[in-house]
Amino acid sequence: MFHDAAQLDRMFQALADPARRGMVERLSRGPASVSELANPLSMSLSAVMQHLQVLEASGLVRSQKVGRTRTCHIEPHALGQAERWITDRRLSWERRLDRLGAFLAEQQADDGA
Amino acid sequence: MFHDAAQLDRMFQALADPARRGMVERLSRGPASVSELANPLSMSLSAVMQHLQVLEASGLVRSQKVGRTRTCHIEPHALGQAERWITDRRLSWERRLDRLGAFLAEQQADDGA
C-alpha cells in the first residue's frame, strides 16, 4: 500500500539505464520531442521509443502527440515514491545507529561508574 | 564524475528487484546472516546469494564471514548517490517550473497593464 512493490520495481528499473536517465535529465530541463531525446543518443529512433515506453510505464514521463510530433514531459510527483523509499531506509538505519550509539555510550558510562 | 553512470546503473538496478529491496529493508533494521535474509524469501539459498552479490557490487551492502556464517550489513553512505541524483532532478524541474510560473505571472501583469 504505502510502498507499492511493482510500482517501485518499474521506477527503479526505469532509472537503471543510462540512456533513460539521460532522457529524464533532458526532460527535467523542459519538454522535448522524441527526436530531440534521441539526438544525443547513438541508437535508432525505435530504440528510443522503447525506452520512452519504459519511462511512461514507470509513470516518470508522459507524452502526447500533436500533429506528427510527440512531446514528452516529466511527471513531477512520480519520483517522490522512489525518493520516499530511499529516505525511509536511511531514516530506519540512522535511528538504529542512534540507538546503538546511545547503548554504547551507556555501557561506557556504566564502565566508568 | 559527480554522477558516475555505471555506479548509478548498478545502484538502481539493485533496487529494482523486490527481493533485493526486501533484503535492504531487513538490513536497514540491523545486520543479518545470509540464511536470515533468505528466510522470508521463497527461493533457494543460492538465489539469495546471487542477490547478495548484486547488492555488494552496487556498494549498498557489505558482508564478512566469521566461522561458517556470513554477516551482512548496510553501507550507510551508499544510498546517498541515488538519493542525490533524484533530488538533483527534482530541483532542476522545480526551478524550471518556478521560472515558468514567474514568466506567466509577468505575462498576465503585462496583459492587465
Place this chain on the structure above:
DNA sequence: TGGATGGTGAAGCAAAAACTTCACTATTGA
C-alpha cells in the same frame, strides 16, 4: 502533389537476469 520529416509496429536476435538443481566444503556442537 510529392518528398522530407517524425513517429510506429513487428520481427528477430544477442546478452543479461533470475532463477533451479546438484555436488561440494567448512564449521559447529552434541
Place this chain on the structure above:
DNA sequence: TCAATAGTGAAGTTTTTGCTTCACCATCCA
C-alpha cells in the same frame, strides 16, 4: 566423530532487456 548447519560454485534453463532492421503511416511544406 559425525550429523546438522551455513554457505559456495558451477551448470543449465527460462524470461526479460536492449537493441536492430525494415516496412509503413501521417504530417508538413515547398
